[in-house]
Amino acid sequence: MTTTINDLNATVEAPRLKVNKVDSEASMRWLNAGIKDFKAAPLASMTYGMIYVALGLVLAWLSWENPIFITSLATGFLILGPIVAVGFYCMSRTLEQGKQPSVMQGLDALRFNAFSLVSFALVLGVLMGIWAVLSSITVALFFDNLTITDHWLDTLLAHEQFVPFLFAYVFGGGLIAVVAFAISVVSVPLMTDKRVDFVTAIITSVKAVMVNPGVMLSWAFILATLMFLGFIFFFVALAIALPIAGHASWHAYRELITEE
Numbered sequence: 001m002t003t004t005i006n007d008l009n010a011t012v013e014a015p016r017l018k019v020n021k022v023d024s025e026a027s028m029r030w031l032n033a034g035i036k037d038f039k040a041a042p043l044a045s046m047t048y049g050m051i052y053v054a055l056g057l058v059l060a061w062l063s064w065e066n067p068i069f070i071t072s073l074a075t076g077f078l079i080l081g082p083i084v085a086v087g088f089y090c091m092s093r094t095l096e097q098g099k100q101p102s103v104m105q106g107l108d109a110l111r112f113n114a115f116s117l118v119s120f121a122l123v124l125g126v127l128m129g130i131w132a133v134l135s136s137i138t139v140a141l142f143f144d145n146l147t148i149t150d151h152w153l154d155t156l157l158a159h160e161q162f163v164p165f166l167f168a169y170v171f172g173g174g175l176i177a178v179v180a181f182a183i184s185v186v187s188v189p190l191m192t193d194k195r196v197d198f199v200t201a202i203i204t205s206v207k208a209v210m211v212n213p214g215v216m217l218s219w220a221f222i223l224a225t226l227m228f229l230g231f232i233f234f235f236v237a238l239a240i241a242l243p244i245a246g247h248a249s250w251h252a253y254r255e256l257i258t259e260e
Contacts, residue, residue: 015194016260019207026212026255027219034248037092038240045243047103048087053238078177078227079128081245082184083121086110088246089189089253096254109192116191120198124180131176138169181220182209189253208256219252 038045086109091101109117142165186208187201196204209216226245230238 015196017190017194017196017200017204018258018260019204019211020256020258021211022215022255024215026215026252027222030219030248030252030255031222031244033251034092034244034246037088037095037247037250038244040095041091041101044091044101044103044105045088045247046239048091049239049242052084052242053236056238057236078224079131079180080124081223081227081242082180082188082249083117083124085242085246085249086117086188086192088243089192089250092247092250093193113191113195116196116198116201117188120184120187120191120201123198123202124184127176127180131173134172134176135169138165138172142168177224181216181223182206185209185216185219185249186253186256189250190257193253194259204257212256223249 087103087105090105090108094101094105142161183202183205185205187198187205190196190201190204191198223245226241227238230241
């Protein structure tokens with residue numbers, strides 16, 4: 001008897017997922033769990049994180065003469081963060097199993113659920129593209145004739161349009177970031193752990209935010225703070241901040257989503 005791929009797929013039923021309501025201390029519990037995982041596997045975590053530190057430094061160097069692009073890059077990094085952190089989710093799952101994780105464990109997720117993860121990465125890529133266009137339009141509207149000098153920060157701060165630009169820029173970036181957070185906060189770790197499609201993962205993630213609005217707001221603030229601390233030290237601190245955020249996000253997923 002010959003078994004086809006379709007026959008094998010037919011035997012795999014999608015899990016029935018339940019979104020849990022968590023207490024107000026959950027976000028700090030997740031953060032502490034992330035720090036604990038980082039301490040348990042510091043070398044693997046930092047090595048994986050340094051890949052993105054190097055990438056960030058190269059992009060920042062290439063765009064240093066366009067300071068607005070650097071801020072757009074930072075916002076874009078927040079949008080793509082959940083996909084970037086796939087390796088950390090796999091490491092935390094390995095630690096959960098009592099094993100020692102490795103740097104290459106991000107590949108485990110791709111082997112396990114490649115189509116869903118790639119599809120979701122494309123969704124985030126579309127959001128990133130929308131933000132790139134929106135930020136460029138905002139800059140053009142307020143600084144159409146601005147000439148950037150060696151003292152670009154002073155030039156921007158002294159410009160009469162800086163304050164209204166700042167409000168518009170933060171509002172646009174914040175709106176995109178809220179959407180990205182809502183659809184990805186548990187969806188990517190869910191897809192690395194269970195064989196679900198990206199649409200189901202997005203819907204589950206949005207439900208988790210709706211069921212726990214206060215906790216998720218505090219969690220978003222914690223993640224944004226970690227990334228901010230990583231950026232202000234010229235991306236280098238991301239080697240620590242990014243792993244902690246990734247490990248902690250795994251624990252957020254594990255507490256928020258269970259199977260019925």
